[in-house]
Amino acid sequence: MFSIVIIAAVLSTSYISFKSLESAVIDSQLQQMGHEVEVKANLIDNLNSRASEDLLFAVKNPIFVKYFELPDTKAGNIYKNNVLQFTPQQRILKNELDQWIYNFQNKFSIDETCLIDKTGQEHTRLVMKKIAPDSDLSSEESASPFFKPSFQKNINEVYLEYPYVSPDTGRWVFAYTTPIVLNDGSKPAFYHFEIPLKAFQDITKVDEGRAYVIDSGGYLVADSSHVYNQSLNSAPFGQSPKDFFPSISTISTSPEFNEDIRTMLASNNSTNISHVTYSGDGELHYIVFKRLPMFDWILAYEKPYSLMMSGNYNMHNLALTLFVISLGVIAGGLIAIYVLSDRITRPIIDFARKCRDQDVSNLQRINPIGKDKEINQVIYAFNDMMERVNAIEKQKEEFASMVTHELKSPLTPIIGWCQTLKNPKLIGQLNSKQLNAVDVIQRNAKRLLQLVGDILDVQKLDLNRMKFDSQSIDVDELLNYMYNNLQNVMDQKNIKQINSTKEQLTVRSDRNRIEQVLNNLILNAVDFVPSEGGKIEYGAQSKGDEVIFYVKDNGTGISPEKQKNLFHKFYQIDTSVTRKHGGSGLGLAISKGIIESLGGKIWIESELGSGASFYFTIPKDRTKTAMSEKVMDIKETAK
């Protein structure tokens, strides 16, 4: 019991500390992931702001203003074969401008740069390392409505275009535009450049786990687990993002994850870092996310549980340490239990044994056991209780013996007076009716006397208070004496009694008690033999140190089930028989008690239909047996 408690305690403590460390590890991992997300969000912000700054920086170059303030430029609209025809003045400035843009574009990761006036005429275009007009480049770009938002911006304001496929590079790009503002505040043209989405995707790369950017359209514009095709696309402009970007379903299709996506997209009012979880692939996945202000995208960083834990030596160490500690504590606990139980359990077992060894009729105080105060408290309390029980028991015995004795006393004059009444010489002759009445009184008084005697005997046997004599008994003489006494009864019932004793036997025991038992067995048999041809055989024979007495009848016999209860108190085979016999139902119980007290055994052998045989043994010398029993007792005590 103790051991189970200790093992459970140790295991639960280990479990709790393991769990708390686990949650600490996860918390720190989440924090780390949050930091990573923050760093990436900053990089994205930086990319954006740097691009904007670069754009503004470029626009501040006076050549832009110079070029657009040229009267030639202002005159505008000189096309030939759909290609703008530059004036020499323009060409000088434009060469300078193109060269500067070329350098600028090389310096930053810009794919394409355009300079377009508000009529939609393209004044300059650089794509990668090519400068328009170039046969590889498309002839024009539609100025409106594509660039319309740019003109609505003020100076120093940058418009960020939602990603699209660039017609010239065939790549997915971000586009940044800003107007060229002249000294008079007019905005004759805008400057536009495209940064490939790859730059953005590069930022989301992570060493472990998966980082991705979710578009509200349900696809991933960046995904560390996806290799984006960076080569030219065949269908610029018309290409749907869904055809190019992986779907969020490549992460998970579980309803839990979809719920997470809704949660993340609904967080569009906040740019705080949060986290959600979902179960997939047999483990829990943690997603740390942050909303990006640009295009309401969500930057997410995801790790499964195993990855959160992997490489965490603390966890492994703790698990190992806990295991070792658990084993140690369990072993220690078991040793402690063993020691404790030796200190606590042994005195209790001793105490229990001493309780069991008590003689019920004479309870003795139990001496303190060991040094344990609590156990001795119990023993003291037990002793107090025992004394009270002894006192009550004594009172009860005295009362019972007083009552039975008092019941017996009046029977002497009752029976005596009955006999006197029946004796015409003493107090006159009664008529036959009166004599009959006296007979009934006398018979019942005798029956009452028998019952009271039986109860007294049972009481004495129970309390071990029956005194037994030890006298020399001539068995043959005893049996003959009984034979003569019983002859009257046998004659009345027409029963043949046989004393089949064949040897001269002497025993040293209690003659009256043996006679009582024999009488009991023989009178029982009288009730069971058939009314015609009844036969009762009894006698004794020597066997070793004992004499076996027997009483056999030719009655109906007793079934094995009934034999079991035969010697129990108040057991009666047949109540109608008892009525006839007038017994108390105590006869065989008393017989058993007497025979066992005299050092013998009593038993029955019977089969239904073939009569019953009762046997009992009596040691030839009771004093010897009693002596040897005492010696045994002393030896037992010495042990």
Place this chain on the structure above:
Amino acid sequence: MKKILGIDDNADINELLDTILNGSGHEFIYVKSGIEGLKLIREKKFDIVLLDLAMPEFSGFDVINSLVKEGLLTKQKIILFTASSVLDSEIEDLIKKGIHSCIRKPVDVDFLLEKLEQVQV
């Protein structure tokens, strides 16, 4: 005809014995306590003394012990007349001390008369 003294605290038994014994030709007198019985035993010679054992205050055993001390026990034929469970061996011990015999209560009247008849005066 025998002179018999009964010592018993039970008046019904005394009267019963009075009826039986006097009716059977004996000369029976009785007292109700051990003290009175002891006094009479000292004063007179009876053929038989029927002595009850269980009596309040001064029991049959007290009477016997007093008689043993006074050396009077063998001078009288004392028959114990008792309902108490006294062992045969205990009676034998008492007989060795000088008691005549023991008759157990309740007693069969004919048996009692027969026993008393057998006592040699």
